[in-house]
Amino acid sequence: MTERTVPATLADLEQRAEAARERPGYGQDALVVCDRLVRIFTAEGVEVQALQGLDLLIGHGELTALVGASGSGKSTLLNILAGLDVPTAGAARVGGHDLLAMDAASRLRYRREVVGFVRQETSRNLLPYLTAEQNVLLPMQLAGGRTRRRERTARARELLDLLGVGHCRDRLPRHMSGGEQQRTAIAVALANSPSLLLADEPTGELDSSGTEQVLASLRTANEELGTTVVVVTHDAAVASSVRRAIAVRNGRAASEVVLRSEVDEHGAERVVTQEYATVDRAGRLQLPRGFTETLGIAERVRLALRPDHIAVHPDRVADRPDRITDRPDGSGDD
Numbered sequence: 001m002t003e004r005t006v007p008a009t010l011a012d013l014e015q016r017a018e019a020a021r022e023r024p025g026y027g028q029d030a031l032v033v034c035d036r037l038v039r040i041f042t043a044e045g046v047e048v049q050a051l052q053g054l055d056l057l058i059g060h061g062e063l064t065a066l067v068g069a070s071g072s073g074k075s076t077l078l079n080i081l082a083g084l085d086v087p088t089a090g091a092a093r094v095g096g097h098d099l100l101a102m103d104a105a106s107r108l109r110y111r112r113e114v115v116g117f118v119r120q121e122t123s124r125n126l127l128p129y130l131t132a133e134q135n136v137l138l139p140m141q142l143a144g145g146r147t148r149r150r151e152r153t154a155r156a157r158e159l160l161d162l163l164g165v166g167h168c169r170d171r172l173p174r175h176m177s178g179g180e181q182q183r184t185a186i187a188v189a190l191a192n193s194p195s196l197l198l199a200d201e202p203t204g205e206l207d208s209s210g211t212e213q214v215l216a217s218l219r220t221a222n223e224e225l226g227t228t229v230v231v232v233t234h235d236a237a238v239a240s241s242v243r244r245a246i247a248v249r250n251g252r253a254a255s256e257v258v259l260r261s262e263v264d265e266h267g268a269e270r271v272v273t274q275e276y277a278t279v280d281r282a283g284r285l286q287l288p289r290g291f292t293e294t295l296g297i298a299e300r301v302r303l304a305l306r307p308d309h310i311a312v313h314p315d316r317v318a319d320r321p322d323r324i325t326d327r328p329d330g331s332g333d334d
């Protein structure tokens, strides 16, 4: 690699990042737009910053998992997207609905018509004294509208069949397995054809076969009904089976893993995993913990801008005369 004069300094790059941040139209094609989202909770005089300027775009028709350590802010984000909680600052939009600006009536309509929500606790998703079919009918009845009773019943049955729980139609929740209850809960969440289906640890109380079934139902909702799905999960089986898994760390979207299909030279299709670190709108990048731990990176790193990449060096390397990694020609950078 030959040395090249790189005109941009870090100050230049910061300026460019600032300009990009102010560019109009951020996420204009996305279904979910979170822009520097902040949520601060105050409990007994102590402030907890659950979301610390989170940027996130989710396109129409995606099936995305949110993963991350306990307390990283996943449920806080999901509750905001569900219209159950309001951010402290920043912007959040779903399908053009501004989640900070809605009044009580439009918030209720949003929760009934634009999003569907499935909780971890099977017992909180369904009314125990209604059958599966009655549970699915309820949100349609609450939304009102002109749909006739016969059509509503047909839709409820169609959804239960599609999600593989048609046989539970006349059963009360206590006569269903955990997996059947969660699949019925997904049918309830889909009853009013929401654009966005949110599921917070939907497999948390299930065994592996229940998990498989719920995962299959989320995929069906995504692929056959075209619903955009966001699922919070601790379950590696769930996270590794979706196309896009976003890691939330300290209240920010830190990195993501994307699965995509590739066709090799023999025409065979294979799934390739690619890991990305998220660069937020202010140009901030969180390095994956595994990387920083491996290289013993603690407080700061040394950066070098190269023609087609940025080299990030552990600070201590600069002090070691026996390991010169930042050669003028950039050959020691990677």
Ligand SMILES: Nc1ncnc2c1ncn2[C@@H]1O[C@H](COP(=O)(O)OP(=O)(O)OP(=O)(O)O)[C@@H](O)[C@H]1O
Pocket (backbone or CB within 6 Å): 041, 042, 043, 048, 049, 050, 068, 069, 070, 071, 072, 073, 074, 075, 076, 077
């Ligand atoms: N209502 C609240 N009042 C005070 N603090 C809260 C409240 N809700 C969440 N928090 C705090 O905000 C932070 C993020 O919580 P959140 O539930 O979003 O994390 P999470 O990633 O979903 O965790 P888990 O995987 O354990 O559910 C935590 O420190 C939590 O204690």
